[in-house]
Amino acid sequence: MAGLVQRADTGKGANSAGMRRGVTLVELAFVVAFFLVLSAILTPVVRFTNDRSGAIRCADNLRQISLALHAYAADHNDAFPQSLGQLYPGYIKEQKAFDCPASASLGTQDKPDYEYVAGLTELSPQTEVIVYDRDAHHRGSRKHLLRIDGSVELVKSDGKPR
Numbered sequence: 452m453a454g455l456v457q458r459a460d461t462g463k464g465a466n467s468a469g470m471r472r473g474v475t476l477v478e479l480a481f482v483v484a485f486f487l488v489l490s491a492i493l494t495p496v497v498r499f500t501n502d503r504s505g506a507i508r509c510a511d512n513l514r515q516i517s518l519a520l521h522a523y524a525a526d527h528n529d530a531f532p533q534s535l536g537q538l539y540p541g542y543i544k545e546q547k548a549f550d551c552p553a554s555a556s557l558g559t560q561d562k563p564d565y566e567y568v569a570g571l572t573e574l575s576p577q578t579e580v581i582v583y584d585r586d587a588h589h590r591g592s593r594k595h596l597l598r599i600d601g602s603v604e605l606v607k608s609d610g611k612p613r
Contacts, residue, residue, distance in 0.1 A: 502590045506554040506605060509584070512548045513597040514605045516565070516582055520544045521573070521601070529573035531581070536560040550597075565597075575599055 478590050519542035520531050533537060539546060539560040550558035551565065558564030577600035584594035587608030594608045 453467075499590075502553070505590050506593075506595075509551045509553055509589070509595055510603045510605070512551065513565070513582060513595055514601070515543060515548045515601045516602075517597055517601045519548075520581065524573045531569070531571055533569050535563050535565065535567045535582070551588065552585060554584075554586065555588070571599060573599070 514537065516538070519538040522542050523538060524531050535549065539549070543549075543560075546559050549560050549563035549565065554564045556562075556564065564585050566585050568579075568581050571579060571581055577598065579599050580596045581599050582597040584596075587594045589595070589605065592608045593605050595603055595605055597603050
């Protein structure tokens with residue numbers, strides 16, 4: 452027992468050689484390399500997830516616009532408005548519905564990120580496109596289309612929507 456007390460008194464602890472144990476340069480390099488590889492693997496996954504999230508929010512905005520268009524038409528003898536801006540604030544409560552999250556610009560009711568086809572009514576063919584992304588800014592040069600029937604689809608951008 453006296454030997455234990457004596458070692459504690461010398462201040463050398465469990466390492467009898469008296470050397471301090473620290474992180475070596477090789478260990479530090481290994482940890483840094485590990486985190487670099489991990490970030491290289493996760494960066495595309497995070498980017499893809501953000502792109503997909505923006506596309507989902509864009510489609511949700513178009514569904515909200517669809518509901519507002521049909522509510523407007525119900526109040527105006529089956530006629531849709533002349534511009535999307537007429538839906539705010541009576542039928543769409545927040546301006547962010549006019550903003551596509553994947554777009555670089557901020558869409559508002561005066562200048563939405565979506566192109567609107569005016570002159571259609573509830574009696575127009577239900578597969579007719581009424582609103583679509585102004586620019587093909589979704590992954591793979593794609594854009595969303597909103598049809599009169601309320602369906603939203605993501606299509607490859609090749610000019611004017613059909």
